[in-house]
Amino acid sequence: MIEIKDLHKSYKMGSNSLHVLKGINFSVEEGELVAIMGSSGSGKSTLLNILGMLDELDEGSYVLDGVPIKNLNETKAANYRNKFLGFVFQSFNLINYKSAMENVALPLYYQKVGRKERQEKALKYLEQVGLKEWATHLPNELSGGQKQRVAIARAMAAEPKVLLADEPTGALDSKTSYEVMDLIQKINDQGNTILIVTHEPDIADMCKRIVHLKDGVIIEDKKVEQVRAAQYV
Amino acid sequence: MKFLFDSNTWQEIFGSISKNKTRTIITVIGVLWGIFIYIALSGAAKGLDNGFDKAFKTVAMNSMFVWAQSTSMPNAGFKTGRPMQLKLGDVEVLENRIPEIQYIAPRITQGEFGSEPVYTVRGQKSGSYVLNGDFPIYTKISTKKIFDGGRFINQEDMDQARKVIVIGERVQQELFKKEEDPVGAYIRVGNVYFQVIGVHKLAEGVSFDSDSAMFIPFSTYRKLYNSGDNVGYLCIAAYDDADVVQVEKDIKAILKSTHRVNPKDERAFGSFNLGERFGEIMGFADGLTFMSLVVGIATILAGVIGIGNILLISVKERTKELGVRRALGATPSEVRNQIILESVFLTTIAGVIGIILGAGFLSLLNTFTEGGDFPYANPTVPIPYILGALAIMVILGTLIGLIPAQRAVSIRPIDALREE
Numbered sequence A: 001m002i003e004i005k006d007l008h009k010s011y012k013m014g015s016n017s018l019h020v021l022k023g024i025n026f027s028v029e030e031g032e033l034v035a036i037m038g039s040s041g042s043g044k045s046t047l048l049n050i051l052g053m054l055d056e057l058d059e060g061s062y063v064l065d066g067v068p069i070k071n072l073n074e075t076k077a078a079n080y081r082n083k084f085l086g087f088v089f090q091s092f093n094l095i096n097y098k099s100a101m102e103n104v105a106l107p108l109y110y111q112k113v114g115r116k117e118r119q120e121k122a123l124k125y126l127e128q129v130g131l132k133e134w135a136t137h138l139p140n141e142l143s144g145g146q147k148q149r150v151a152i153a154r155a156m157a158a159e160p161k162v163l164l165a166d167e168p169t170g171a172l173d174s175k176t177s178y179e180v181m182d183l184i185q186k187i188n189d190q191g192n193t194i195l196i197v198t199h200e201p202d203i204a205d206m207c208k209r210i211v212h213l214k215d216g217v218i219i220e221d222k223k224v225e226q227v228r229a230a231q232y233v
Numbered sequence B: 001m002k003f004l005f006d007s008n009t010w011q012e013i014f015g016s017i018s019k020n021k022t023r024t025i026i027t028v029i030g031v032l033w034g035i036f037i038y039i040a041l042s043g044a045a046k047g048l049d050n051g052f053d054k055a056f057k058t059v060a061m062n063s064m065f066v067w068a069q070s071t072s073m074p075n076a077g078f079k080t081g082r083p084m085q086l087k088l089g090d091v092e093v094l095e096n097r098i099p100e101i102q103y104i105a106p107r108i109t110q111g112e113f114g115s116e117p118v119y120t121v122r123g124q125k126s127g128s129y130v131l132n133g134d135f136p137i138y139t140k141i142s143t144k145k146i147f148d149g150g151r152f153i154n155q156e157d158m159d160q161a162r163k164v165i166v167i168g169e170r171v172q173q174e175l176f177k178k179e180e181d182p183v184g185a186y187i188r189v190g191n192v193y194f195q196v197i198g199v200h201k202l203a204e205g206v207s208f209d210s211d212s213a214m215f216i217p218f219s220t221y222r223k224l225y226n227s228g229d230n231v232g233y234l235c236i237a238a239y240d241d242a243d244v245v246q247v248e249k250d251i252k253a254i255l256k257s258t259h260r261v262n263p264k265d266e267r268a269f270g271s272f273n274l275g276e277r278f279g280e281i282m283g284f285a286d287g288l289t290f291m292s293l294v295v296g297i298a299t300i301l302a303g304v305i306g307i308g309n310i311l312l313i314s315v316k317e318r319t320k321e322l323g324v325r326r327a328l329g330a331t332p333s334e335v336r337n338q339i340i341l342e343s344v345f346l347t348t349i350a351g352v353i354g355i356i357l358g359a360g361f362l363s364l365l366n367t368f369t370e371g372g373d374f375p376y377a378n379p380t381v382p383i384p385y386i387l388g389a390l391a392i393m394v395i396l397g398t399l400i401g402l403i404p405a406q407r408a409v410s411i412r413p414i415d416a417l418r419e420e
């Protein structure tokens, strides 16, 4: 599903350049649930942003579902994001003047799905995350965990090939975090490919594979026995 | 352009506009105010314009009066202070020598300018009124509205020096009973009986004659008063395209030369140039129209720029939202179109409301000024002006929307998402 070879990324800041990713080799199969771990500033978000086509790599190659990702203009990147990828952010990033359902329906709007079908699908995914009865509520009427579940529903509504989550539990207490992880595990159980950036070991242990970043390289990449989150909720 | 007809686009725009109410209201008010000012001002100016037009409808606009006074300089052997007298011969000379003159109506009058009004009797009733000896052509310069059944003096009256008379509305009221028909009746003017042939109604707006004036054929007048070729004053109308000030100068120059007056003598002949005064008033109205146009357009511009500003601020506020939209798959052109359409939509809505309010204001103004003395009529703005204003607003709305739209897509989605 994802294949990365010898990926390099530097940030230029004036005359200085900060070499963040220094040759990453990494591939992900369909249906995997991968945790990307590492200390703060180790380049986890940078890697995820490149995978999400929000940022560009300097060197190396990236192939997503057989499609080489390079030299994309903004329009093309937007179309690929829309078709291939779902995003979940630490700060939820819901649009505050849209109801839960409208938020979930938004990626479908950019897929040119008609209004009725958008609403049906949005409701279906809200039901999956257990928030159907909150469909008409605005984000500020929801708790943090509910917001993140709406965000996950929104990411899933477009039926992406890969779900990318940057510290999805970073802003949540541990009980709520496990609820969100339970949801992510269930989505993964349905065969969806998911990458999660986290620096919390207990969250990482709920994935099936842990990739450890340090100083811009992968220092460890191991399969783990998945801890089910359901037992904690 | 396909996105324009996509109901999804409009739902998204409408959602964004209706959910950001404060922003929407502030922007709408800016443009609304602009177009309202534009409509109200130019409509009001047009009303004034119409009002003046209506007030002057009954008189030839390019008209003037010329009368004789006395010399202020010695000339050709004559002493200063020689009294002047206009003659019928002058009329012919002026008509022949000044092609710009359309009509010239000599008039001789009793009861005006210090002379005694004429004692008039009908049965037991009597009164004193101004008496004019007129040519039929006089009605070409000052329209006379004659009540049903009557008429003004005609050429036959002139040729036969008939003893016929047109009386004013007030004369009728003072000499006749309400139910009496004055036409055909006889009244005694001085010592002579005249048959009434018409009653003239006082004109709305400007009129040269009061409602107590009476008119008889010039030829009858000269016989009655033995006034020979004497003329009291001349009523002159120039062609519409003539320069009235120049015509006035030419007339006086010719009169001075035929009457052997020093060309520099300013007192020998007096005149009142209605055309010139009228031009000033119309110029004032035109100036007002122009000014209201300038003020209106400036206000609209200010409103549209205000929209641009608020959209720019709102794009800044919405940086993160737009970043999220792009992460979810919005292309730069979709984001740009959305912001431009928001701008155009807001401008148009505001414009339409402004036009409606402006029209309402004008119709209110119309009700309040109707029937008053103030020269004001039918304040309207021509439809093409309104459509033009609307078109300008849509264009400006697009142009002004381009700035925030460009700003919105110039930020990379990743930077937009990082924004707090």
Ligand SMILES: Nc1ncnc2c1ncn2[C@@H]1O[C@H](COP(=O)(O)OP(=O)(O)O)[C@@H](O)[C@H]1O
Pocket (backbone or CB within 6 Å): A011, A012, A013, A018, A020, A038, A039, A040, A041, A042, A043, A044, A045, A046, A047
């Ligand atoms: N846009 C940027 N410009 C400059 N430096 C950046 C930028 N984004 C990230 N960095 C730097 O790159 C390093 C890696 O950042 P990041 O990938 O966000 O780390 P992590 O998510 O692992 O905490 C950090 O030192 C950070 O300061």
Ligand SMILES: [Mg+2]
Pocket (backbone or CB within 6 Å): A044, A045, A046
């Ligand atoms: Mg990070």
